Every structure is written in structure tokens, then in C-alpha cells.
Amino acid sequence: MAGGPEGVPTVVTAESRRIARVLLDSPLPQLDRLFDYALPPELGDVSTGVRVRVPLRTAGRVIDGYVVELDTEDDADRPLSEVDSVVSPVSVLPDRLYRLARRAADRAAGSASDVLRLVIPKRQVRVEKAWTADAAVPEQSESAVAAAADLLASYDGLDEVLEDGGRAAVEAIPVFHDGEPGWAALLAASAVRVLASGRSSILIVPDHRDLDRLLAALEEAAPAESVVRYDSRQTNPDRYRSFLRSLEEAPCIVVGNRSAVYAPVQAGLVAIWDDGDPLLGEPLAPYINARDAALLRQEQESSALLFVGHTRTTDVERLVAHGWLQDVRAVRRVLPRVILSTPQEMDAPTAQRMPSSAFLSARNAAAEGPVLVQVSRPGFSPSLVCAECRAPARCAHCGGPLGAKHRGAVPVCAWCGRGARAWACPSCSSTQLRLASSGSERTADELGKAFPGIRVIVADGAHPVERVADRPALIVATRGAEPLADGGYRAVVLLDGPRMLQAPDLRIGEACLRWWSNAAALAAPGAPIHLVGVDGAIARALATWSHSGYARSELAERAPLHMPPAARVALVEGSAAAVGRALVALEELALPADAVLGPVPIESDDYPPRVRALVRFEYGAGARVAATLRASVVAEAVSNRRGRGKSTRSALTVRLDILDPEL
Structure with missing residues (x-):
């Protein structure tokens, strides 16, 4: 007896034979299809989804693959290679995962094996032997379920979306719940609600900082045994253990980064936080964004789908405009207090990098608690210019930009790392350099002199800080590296806005609005948020918290040019x-x-x-x-x-x- 395509036993007669249709684990595009292999009797019962080793005659070697289908055929004379061996009896490729990988690969003109390589870890024999697929259904606290219901009730129509398997774009309230960001509490409550109905959830966040914050929100809301972590920081055994847990029938909450969208659970909810973050785009072939994979998965499994964010990407706004996504907002919106400093103020002869209104606000707030200052770049001075003609200083060897690690340091090329001790301007022959911009370290140095007695903390890629205490301090952070503050920041100052907007990027307006909004959401209720040197539609969108309107205007401008996401x-x-x-x-x-x-x-x-x-x-x-x-x-x-x-x-x-x- 052999299992048929639908799991129904199939009779094998003397004139017929068992065959397996195998997807090869190969990056070669010409091998991205199912190959027929004969199943020799000595292999016994073979299930779909198991790992196998099969010969590849064209290459003269044996390679890995997955059994996608089982069948019998009457033409026993057709020449077929035989499956060499079954690597493991564990079915690591359920049919729903294969269909999702196949659809995602076809949409992106890629290979299904490249998609599966992102989600199926390498086999760990010890972990597999210790694993049993009979995990009990996790028991939930009634108080946690009730608290989740109360939080979901603060969003108009969100509970119905989760119940009916709908699709929604959700505007997260920029507040804190029990010391954690409001968006993390919202995702945790949604997962708890779905888990209470006996279904699994997949929660996707861009990076490890967001992952840790979401796990902290789930710590009190959901049973520990129900939370499955998908994280690139995990060891190989831990990653394989998490993958095996997601194969079980017992519902769970999968929390992870972009590849977790392919987790092999039967999902009742897929939710993505901050879908505009470029980290959600897969850098490996076939380069599928987690947002697109989630849309394909929702259509395949009819699960609920949430795109949660403080801002609205043009991709999501296009789906809202077409009626594909429901626009969900809070019953009672909480708007940050945004104060604009116009470019005219910055152009005044006596103007400093931080205008007087923002400076006074930061000084008063720093006497009571932490103040956040967001800057565009890390380091001391990311770029230097000629002191005479203001031409950008370039490396004589590779043409890369010169920068300084600290005041008085030898200029160093950002590309090749060479020092430029005897630099001379090719335009005017001057040997004098000038600091053209201020990084996080130089800004901290300047603010330390302007705010005597106040502790200054630098938070960037080289100096990661996760959380700061509720006491007087100035936190100078690059975009996306802002730490959480206990009780929220007493004031937020957003510097370098004009410089950020100058980046040659089609989506730089969206990106800046997302950086500023996420920083503004870290402020305490009623705390002032100063956007320095920016005006126009993007400044109005932040001040009025009307991100969907800005996304619609961006869509309207791109449509005549046939630029994404209009096309x-x-x-x-x-x-x-x-x-x-x-x-x-x-x-x-x-x-x-x-x-x-x-x-x-x-x-x-x-x-x-x-x-x-x-x-x-x-x-x-x-x-x-x-x-x-x-x-x-x-x-x-x-x-x-x-x-x-x-x-x-x-x-x-x-x-x-x-x-x-x-x-």
C-alpha cells in the first residue's frame, strides 16, 4: 500500500509501481519543477513532505529534495531513477507550505526551493529525536483574554476582522500599555484573541528590537508554551525546535522577522508591523517582500490579515483605495503634539542647528526626564568639505567620501578606510577641511556643552541602547535606534529633516514620515515634538497625523509615471x-x-x-x-x-x- 495524492491508500499491483514527485533543493532555475522518482520497496512507507536524497543524472551526484506528491503508475517500463534514501521521517513540507512557496515564487519569477530555504532549517538529529508532535493545547488566562478584548474594543471593527478572517490596515495608537509600545500590545491582544478561538497567529516585525518588544508584550498576555520564536539570532537547534513546534496541530503564536511569514502553521491571523521598513524585503532571491507573501497567504488560507503601523505606506493605501483592505482606526484617536520649525527660521542669520523654541523646550523637559534628539547619521562627522570652496572632500585612491571620527582626527575614507593626512582640494588646492555635517557623536558633544549637568547618551548602530530610565538625560539617537524611555520622553526633537529628505530615493518622503512618526510615538502624553526645518505636505501630515492622506497624494503623483506601487x-x-x-x-x-x-x-x-x-x-x-x-x-x-x-x-x-x- 502507498499513500495517494490525497492521503488515500493506493493499491500497488504487480504491473504498477510507486512513484514520488520530488522538488529538488537546487538554485538552478531549470530544476525548479517536480521530478518523478521510483520508490523502491525497501524504503517502506514514505510520506509526503519528507526530506529525501535522490540522484541527479545530469550532474552525476545525489542531492536533497522534498517529496511533494505520491502516486502509482501502470507504466512500469518507463525509465526512472530511484529515490536513494529518506533523510528523515518528519514531514517538514506540508502541502500548504509548498503551495505558498510555489505561488510566491511564481509571482516573483523565482524558484520555490529558494523560498523554502528561508523557512525550513537544516536538520538537527538530536532535536528531531527528542521532539514529539503531541503538544497539548495551551491554556489561557481568562483575565488575559478579557484584557485583550478590552484593547481590541478600542479599535473600530477590529474584532470583527479577526473573527471573520478579514483584511485591514490598522493605525496604531501612539501610546504605551504597561510600559510597552501600543503597537506591541495591539499585536499581542490580536494574537491572544485568535488563540482563544483555537487558531494560530503569525506576527511579523522588521528587526530584533521590535521582536524583543513584542515578546515582552506577549509575556503576560499569552501562555509561554504557545509562543514560538523565529529569529536569526537563534542557534540552529533552537531554530529547528521552533520549526518543529510550528508543525504541530496545537495552535501557537509565531513571532519573528520576515521569513516567519512562511511558518507552516494553519494560520488564523497574519499581522505585520511597520510594513514600510526595508528590512521586511528579502535580500536573497527571489527577493519577496513579507507584505506580498502575507497577501498571498491570506488569499490561500482565508486567515485574518493586519498591516499595523503609525504611518501608511503607499502599497497599503493602494489596497485600501481598491477596497481590498479595511481602514481600521481607534475609536478615540490620540494625536501627538507636533510643533513645526519652518525652514525660514533655520535660514535666519542668528539661527543655530536647533532653533530657540526647540532648545528651550528640550532644556525645560530635560530637567524632569529623558529627552530624545533624533539625527540622521551616526559617528562624529560623516562628511567633510573643503574649507575654501565647500567642495566635498574625496579620497585620492578610490574617490570615496572623507569623514572624521572625532574632532581633530585624521580624515578617513568611508569606502577604503585609508587615512588622508596630506589631502589637498583638487578644485582650489586648499589643504583645509571643514565639518559638513554632524553625526550622533558630534551632536552629543555639542549638546553636552549646551546642557551642562545633564547626562548625554548616544544610541546608534555602534552604541545600541534598548531602554533608558525616567530621569533627566539627553538621548541622541539615529533613526530607528531610539531606545524606549520609562514613562515616555518628556520632549522629542527631530533634527536633520531637510538632509534626510535629500536622499535620492523615490520613497524618501514615506521613509522620513515613518522615522519621525515612530520617534514621536515614544513621547509621553502631551510632550512636545519638534520637527526642525521641514514644511510642506509631509510636515503637515506629521503635525495633523494624517498619514493616509499623504500616502494618497504620493500615489496620485506616481500613477502618471507608472512607478510603484501604482504599477x-x-x-x-x-x-x-x-x-x-x-x-x-x-x-x-x-x-x-x-x-x-x-x-x-x-x-x-x-x-x-x-x-x-x-x-x-x-x-x-x-x-x-x-x-x-x-x-x-x-x-x-x-x-x-x-x-x-x-x-x-x-x-x-x-x-x-x-x-x-x-x-
């Missing part, structure tokens, strides 16, 4: 001949005449020279464009393999859904 964008890169063939194949889809931008050459030492092109297309054409580009990638890979030795690099690479297209 999807694919990046096609490779040799000129390969890119040309891929673009010719796309012509059969009858895309608009202006759909293709490029190709243009890429500055590199590769031979043959590589070029890059962008393809813009509507969402309705996504499946056809992805399939056509994937076929081109496979064709070039096969052709490149036949001409082995000419080049070790892929002749053609494709990446869909570029968030910031740039040629």
Missing part, C-alpha cells in the same frame, strides 16, 4: 544579448510602448559587459510577465550551462517588484 516594476539584468532576448519575448504580451526603460550599461568589470532594463506593467499582467521572464531565465541558464567555461555568472537575472526603481 509593478521588474528589473532585468545581464549580458546585452540575454537582456535583449528577454525584452523581445515580452513584446508578445503587448505591453504599452513606454513599458520598458533601458537597457543601459552597468559600470562593472564583467565581461561580457552587463546592462540593465526596467519593465513597468499593470498588476493584471503580472502573471504573464513573471512567467515570460522566468522562461527567459531558464532558457539562458540552460544555454549558459551548455557553453560551460565561458562565464560563471548568470547570463540573466530578474527581480520583480522593485520598490525604488533606478537606472
Whole structure:
């Protein structure tokens, strides 16, 4: 007897044989399909989803794979290779996970095995032997469930979304609950509500700081045995142990970073915090953003889906405008007290980096508790300029920007690390340098002199700080590195706004609004929040806390240009001949005449020279464009393999859904 595709026993006669359809764990695009292998009788019963070792005749070796389907066939004379061995009896690839990986890969013109490599850890034999799949259903505290219900009731219609498996964009209230951020308490309450109904939840956050805050919020709200942590900081055994727990039938709460969106639970809720954070975009092929994977998963499993944030990305606002997502807001909105310092104030002859209103506010607040000062860059002085002509100081060896680690230090190149002791300006021959901007350390040095007697704390990538006490202090933090303050900050000053907005990024307005809003949400109730040197629509959006309106205006501006997310964008890169063939194949889809931008050459030492092109297309054409580009990638890979030795690099690479297209 052998299990059929639906788990129904299938009779194997003398004229038939068992076969397994196997997905190979290989990065080669031409191998991204199911291969038939014969199952020899000595392997016994084999289940779908198990790891196996199978021969690959073209490569002359044995590789890993997963059994996706089991079947029998009458044509026993068809030549088939046999499965070499079963690595483990544990079914690590449930059907729902395979279907999700297949859909995500097809949408991104990638390989399913690349997606599965993100979620299925390497096997740990000791962990597997100690694991039993009979975990009991966790018991929840009635008081915790009641507290979660009370919190959810403060959002209009959120409980109905969780109950009915709906989709919503939720504006988080910028307040604290029991010392933890309001968004963390909201996600924890949503997961507790779903767990009480006997279903699992997946909670996705961008980085380890957010993960720790969410786990702290869940510590009192949910049973410890129900929380499953997916974290890149885990050891391999711990990661495999968490993965095995998520395979069990008992409901749980999966908490993790972007790859946790593929956790193999039967999800009743998928929630993502701060979906605009670039850390939610996978840097490895097929480069799928956790937001897109969550949308595919919700459509497949009919689970509830929440995008929670202080701000609203244009991607989510587009879905709200189309009615795909419900707009959920608090019954009673709590708006931060934002004070704007206009560019005109900063242009005055006597103006300092921090205007007088913000300075006085920070000085008064620092006498009572912590004050947050957000800056754009870490270090002492990230960049230097010529003291005479103000030309940017560049390294004579590699052309990289010169910076200073502290006052009076030898300038150092940010790219190659060489010192520039005998620097001379190529424009005016001056040998004098001037500090062009202030990093976190230089700002702390300046504020330490302006606020005598007040402790100054630097919080950035090199000096991580998780939490500060409720006592007088100045915390100078780079964007995204702001620590929590017990009781909230007494004042928040957002410096370097104009410099942040100058970044050559299509989404820099969205990013700045997200950085500023997340910092403002750390303030104590009623504390002043000063945005320095910024005016216009983005300043008004922060002051009035109308992020959805700003996202709508951004969408309206991008639509005529066919830029994301108004349209999807694919990046096609490779040799000129390969890119040309891929673009010719796309012509059969009858895309608009202006759909293709490029190709243009890429500055590199590769031979043959590589070029890059962008393809813009509507969402309705996504499946056809992805399939056509994937076929081109496979064709070039096969052709490149036949001409082995000419080049070790892929002749053609494709990446869909570029968030910031740039040629």
C-alpha cells in the first residue's frame, strides 16, 4: 500500500509501481519543477513532505529534495531513477507550505526551493529525536483574554476582522500599555484573541528590537508554551525546535522577522508591523517582500490579515483605495503634539542647528526626564568639505567620501578606510577641511556643552541602547535606534529633516514620515515634538497625523509615471544579448510602448559587459510577465550551462517588484 495524492491508500499491483514527485533543493532555475522518482520497496512507507536524497543524472551526484506528491503508475517500463534514501521521517513540507512557496515564487519569477530555504532549517538529529508532535493545547488566562478584548474594543471593527478572517490596515495608537509600545500590545491582544478561538497567529516585525518588544508584550498576555520564536539570532537547534513546534496541530503564536511569514502553521491571523521598513524585503532571491507573501497567504488560507503601523505606506493605501483592505482606526484617536520649525527660521542669520523654541523646550523637559534628539547619521562627522570652496572632500585612491571620527582626527575614507593626512582640494588646492555635517557623536558633544549637568547618551548602530530610565538625560539617537524611555520622553526633537529628505530615493518622503512618526510615538502624553526645518505636505501630515492622506497624494503623483506601487516594476539584468532576448519575448504580451526603460550599461568589470532594463506593467499582467521572464531565465541558464567555461555568472537575472526603481 502507498499513500495517494490525497492521503488515500493506493493499491500497488504487480504491473504498477510507486512513484514520488520530488522538488529538488537546487538554485538552478531549470530544476525548479517536480521530478518523478521510483520508490523502491525497501524504503517502506514514505510520506509526503519528507526530506529525501535522490540522484541527479545530469550532474552525476545525489542531492536533497522534498517529496511533494505520491502516486502509482501502470507504466512500469518507463525509465526512472530511484529515490536513494529518506533523510528523515518528519514531514517538514506540508502541502500548504509548498503551495505558498510555489505561488510566491511564481509571482516573483523565482524558484520555490529558494523560498523554502528561508523557512525550513537544516536538520538537527538530536532535536528531531527528542521532539514529539503531541503538544497539548495551551491554556489561557481568562483575565488575559478579557484584557485583550478590552484593547481590541478600542479599535473600530477590529474584532470583527479577526473573527471573520478579514483584511485591514490598522493605525496604531501612539501610546504605551504597561510600559510597552501600543503597537506591541495591539499585536499581542490580536494574537491572544485568535488563540482563544483555537487558531494560530503569525506576527511579523522588521528587526530584533521590535521582536524583543513584542515578546515582552506577549509575556503576560499569552501562555509561554504557545509562543514560538523565529529569529536569526537563534542557534540552529533552537531554530529547528521552533520549526518543529510550528508543525504541530496545537495552535501557537509565531513571532519573528520576515521569513516567519512562511511558518507552516494553519494560520488564523497574519499581522505585520511597520510594513514600510526595508528590512521586511528579502535580500536573497527571489527577493519577496513579507507584505506580498502575507497577501498571498491570506488569499490561500482565508486567515485574518493586519498591516499595523503609525504611518501608511503607499502599497497599503493602494489596497485600501481598491477596497481590498479595511481602514481600521481607534475609536478615540490620540494625536501627538507636533510643533513645526519652518525652514525660514533655520535660514535666519542668528539661527543655530536647533532653533530657540526647540532648545528651550528640550532644556525645560530635560530637567524632569529623558529627552530624545533624533539625527540622521551616526559617528562624529560623516562628511567633510573643503574649507575654501565647500567642495566635498574625496579620497585620492578610490574617490570615496572623507569623514572624521572625532574632532581633530585624521580624515578617513568611508569606502577604503585609508587615512588622508596630506589631502589637498583638487578644485582650489586648499589643504583645509571643514565639518559638513554632524553625526550622533558630534551632536552629543555639542549638546553636552549646551546642557551642562545633564547626562548625554548616544544610541546608534555602534552604541545600541534598548531602554533608558525616567530621569533627566539627553538621548541622541539615529533613526530607528531610539531606545524606549520609562514613562515616555518628556520632549522629542527631530533634527536633520531637510538632509534626510535629500536622499535620492523615490520613497524618501514615506521613509522620513515613518522615522519621525515612530520617534514621536515614544513621547509621553502631551510632550512636545519638534520637527526642525521641514514644511510642506509631509510636515503637515506629521503635525495633523494624517498619514493616509499623504500616502494618497504620493500615489496620485506616481500613477502618471507608472512607478510603484501604482504599477509593478521588474528589473532585468545581464549580458546585452540575454537582456535583449528577454525584452523581445515580452513584446508578445503587448505591453504599452513606454513599458520598458533601458537597457543601459552597468559600470562593472564583467565581461561580457552587463546592462540593465526596467519593465513597468499593470498588476493584471503580472502573471504573464513573471512567467515570460522566468522562461527567459531558464532558457539562458540552460544555454549558459551548455557553453560551460565561458562565464560563471548568470547570463540573466530578474527581480520583480522593485520598490525604488533606478537606472
